[in-house]
Structure formats: structure tokens, C-alpha cells
Amino acid sequence: MRRFKRTLVAVAVAVTVVSGTAGWVTGNAQVAVTGAPPGAAAWRAEGLPDPVTSGPGQVARFFAGLSEARRTDLARRHPAVVGNLDGAPVALRYAANSRSLKADGRLALAAPGRQILAFDPRGRGQIAEVYGDLGAAEHVAVVVPGSDIDAGTFDRKSDVYGTPAGMAGALHRATGRRAAVIAWAGYTTPVGVGVDAASGALAEAGAVRLGRLADGLDATGSPDPVVFCHSYGSVVCGLAAPRLDASDVVVLGSPGMRVSSVDELDTRARVWAAKDPDDWISKVPHVEFAGLGHGADPAEPSFGARRVPAEDAQGHTGYFAPGTESLRTFAAIAEGEL
Incomplete structure (x- = not known):
């Protein structure tokens, strides 16, 4: 009984703590597009x-x-x-x-030179943008963001490296612009803190869309991508993993992938994990109970993921900041050098 109570407390904490990239506010229930x-x-x-x-x-x-x-x-x-x-x-x-x-x-997103791969105005808006030459690149990466991301926050000017555009742009530059990188905000993300962020419902819908994106890349002749999954985006990637046509899955600042180990992901992709010492995601209890919480910490050695060094990244959204060891390692993975 004591262990059961501890689990309930942990889940309650998870509901109040888990968020994606920006919102320390009560979450509003979202309906997946x-x-x-x-x-x-x-x-x-x-x-x-x-x-x-x-x-x-x-x-x-x-x-x-x-x-x-x-x-x-x-x-x-x-x-x-x-x-x-x-x-x-x-x-x-x-x-x-x-x-x-x-x-x-949305004239800014339609500006000359921008390569918008997807745009769905329904709900809060979903969007995907390509950095580089997707048709000719020998290496392709996909960035899957976490909570509080939509068409309006896709490339906001504040907290740049917590946005899909900021993360993808930094990765593209770090590869010497050799890899094509897709900033993929193609699913309905949770808003703020609430049950949406602690449950897998929105991630399940996102996993289907992410799998179809990867299949589309394969159908148009692109190589299998390296998929980078930030925060709640790692829940999406965990649920997509068994059918995701990817060479590598890299999770960063992850609240969990809804499994207890790499083996349970049932994927042929190599799995990597990064978590910096001052990322608040460490305060999230890594439990899953009654559909809430996302399970084991992928950054723990027992999970079985390959480690990405991230000691010099700062906070929850600093993994793609220029000059960090995490970004250098991400670029090496994206280019097939590791």
C-alpha cells in the first residue's frame, strides 16, 4: 500500500510538472488534428x-x-x-x-526561399519546414518538438533553440549545411502543464503522422532520417518507434518514451539520449500509472540508449545552442559519422 501511495504521488507531481518548452501554466485540453x-x-x-x-x-x-x-x-x-x-x-x-x-x-512563412513541406491551418496550426536540399542531400534529419509548439510558435524570436525552426536551423548549420533538416511541428502538442502533457493521447496521434512523414521520405527517394525528439516529442517518437523508418532516434530532455528500455521500443534504429545536469525535466518522476506519466528515463544507463554528452547545454532548451558538445554530437550523428 505504501508503494502504491508513492506511485500516486509521483503521478500527481508528473501532471503538475511535465511541460514541453515554454508553459508553466495550467494546460488546456487539446483535440488532436x-x-x-x-x-x-x-x-x-x-x-x-x-x-x-x-x-x-x-x-x-x-x-x-x-x-x-x-x-x-x-x-x-x-x-x-x-x-x-x-x-x-x-x-x-x-x-x-x-x-x-x-x-x-501568413506571409512571413510564405516568404521567398522558405521551403514549407506541410501546412495545416486547423486547430492551432501545424507546419513543417525544410532546411537544405531535401532532394539531393545524402543525410536527412527530422526535429520533433515538444509542448507549446504550433504554427504561431514555430519560429518565435524568444527561446530560439526551444523552437523547431531554431533547433533545425542550428543542426543544419552545424553539419556545414550538408544534411537536410526538417523542422516538423506536424502534430497537436500539449499546451502548458496538464493531463495532456502527462498522457500519451496526443503523442499517439502524432506518432501516426510522424511514421507517415518517414514513409513519404522513403517514397520520394530520401535516405532514412535521423529523428531528434525533444521533450514531449520523445513520447511521440517512442510510440512511433516500431514502425518508424529511421536510422537513428535521438531523444533530449525526455520525460520518457512509454517503455522501460530500448529493447521494448522494438526498433532497428539506434537510440541515443541526452540530458543536461540542470534540465528541469529531471524533476519529473519517471513512472507510468493509469495512463499518466511516460515511464523510464532514457538518459539512465539501465535504459540502454547510447549517451550524447550534454554537460555544457543549459536548461531544457539549450541542447541545440551553438558551441555545445550536444550540438556537435547531434551533427555527427546526423551525418553518419558516429
Whole structure:
């Protein structure tokens, strides 16, 4: 009974402590954005591949059979579908999303030179951006962020290295711009502190989307990515791991991956973990009870992950800061040098 009470207390603490990158406030319940992108009904009405039931491989084969003029026409008339369709040609998605962003009034994200791989305005907004040449790069990385991230906080000016844009940009530069890096805010994240952050519901929906992203990279000829998972994003990666087509999974500032060891992830990917000494995530009890809490600490030796040195990173969002040993190691992993 005493052990049971301790577990209940630990879970209560987890509910009040777990957050992602910015919010020490009471969390609001979020509804995961899932299903077909906006405009799917008109797309389906033309007999085009169903965005939900057609896998990225099928999508890639469909577009491969079209003329350039037909592809351009579909992107012009159905930008919200083409822009979010894993397996569609990357350059076509950039063009479609630029059109959607301009129509939505998000002109900064539609600025010339930005390569927006996905944009879904539903809910708080989901977005993915590519740094580098995704079509030609020999190495690809994906950054999966934690809580409090959406289209509005994707590249905020404060706490830069706690944003997907800041993390991905830093990693891209650290590889000498040789690796293509995707800043992927493609799922509904928790807001602040609350049950959403302590449960796996939003992560489960995100895991499906992350798996489809990786399948889309494979379908369009990109190499298997290295996936970097920050904070609550590591819960997403843990749930996605069994079906995630990735060479490496790197978690940082993780509250847990909903398993007790690397073996339980059931993945062929190499698994790495980083946690700096002053990251507040260390205060989160690594337990899981009644669906709350995310389990063992991936940075503990007993978990079985490879260690990423992070002694000179600062706080919960300092892992990608320029000059840190963690960023140098991330870059080496991304380039296949480790």
C-alpha cells in the first residue's frame, strides 16, 4: 500500500510538472488534428488518390505518372491537399504550401526561399519546414518538438533553440549545411502543464503522422532520417518507434518514451539520449500509472540508449545552442559519422 501511495504521488507531481518548452501554466485540453487535410472532399470528388487510405508509396507512383502541367494544375487547384500529401514531389509541396500560406495571411512563412513541406491551418496550426536540399542531400534529419509548439510558435524570436525552426536551423548549420533538416511541428502538442502533457493521447496521434512523414521520405527517394525528439516529442517518437523508418532516434530532455528500455521500443534504429545536469525535466518522476506519466528515463544507463554528452547545454532548451558538445554530437550523428 505504501508503494502504491508513492506511485500516486509521483503521478500527481508528473501532471503538475511535465511541460514541453515554454508553459508553466495550467494546460488546456487539446483535440488532436487528424484525418484528411482541408479540401480533401473536392480532391476526392475528382477521383484522385484518397489522402487517408493511399500510402505515400501510392501517392509517389500517382504523381510519377502525371505530366508536369498536370501536377502544377493539381497544386494550384488543391494546394491544401498537395501541400500535406506525403509522397508527393517535394518541390510541388513547397509551391502548394506557399499558395496556402499566402491565402491564410501568413506571409512571413510564405516568404521567398522558405521551403514549407506541410501546412495545416486547423486547430492551432501545424507546419513543417525544410532546411537544405531535401532532394539531393545524402543525410536527412527530422526535429520533433515538444509542448507549446504550433504554427504561431514555430519560429518565435524568444527561446530560439526551444523552437523547431531554431533547433533545425542550428543542426543544419552545424553539419556545414550538408544534411537536410526538417523542422516538423506536424502534430497537436500539449499546451502548458496538464493531463495532456502527462498522457500519451496526443503523442499517439502524432506518432501516426510522424511514421507517415518517414514513409513519404522513403517514397520520394530520401535516405532514412535521423529523428531528434525533444521533450514531449520523445513520447511521440517512442510510440512511433516500431514502425518508424529511421536510422537513428535521438531523444533530449525526455520525460520518457512509454517503455522501460530500448529493447521494448522494438526498433532497428539506434537510440541515443541526452540530458543536461540542470534540465528541469529531471524533476519529473519517471513512472507510468493509469495512463499518466511516460515511464523510464532514457538518459539512465539501465535504459540502454547510447549517451550524447550534454554537460555544457543549459536548461531544457539549450541542447541545440551553438558551441555545445550536444550540438556537435547531434551533427555527427546526423551525418553518419558516429
